[in-house]
Amino acid sequence: MPALGAVVIGGVGVVYLFGVPWLAQVAGLTLREAFFGSMLFLPGDLIKAVLTVIIAREVRKVFPRL
Numbered sequence: 001m002p003a004l005g006a007v008v009i010g011g012v013g014v015v016y017l018f019g020v021p022w023l024a025q026v027a028g029l030t031l032r033e034a035f036f037g038s039m040l041f042l043p044g045d046l047i048k049a050v051l052t053v054i055i056a057r058e059v060r061k062v063f064p065r066l
Helices: 002-027 031-062
Strands: none
Touching (some): 002 031
16 A cells, blocks of 8 residues: 555654654653654554545545546
């Protein structure tokens, strides 16, 4: 499922790559604290990524020229 990999890396991965250090800076946390605090949201983000791929595939079936 290459589309899922692209969504996870491009969507979730990039957000965490920039978001965790930003959170650490703004909230006055260490990178470790910000990282582990952010991991609470990872399962939900992965579920959203999977749903995105499933929905996009179904939409493409209905609208192939999209």
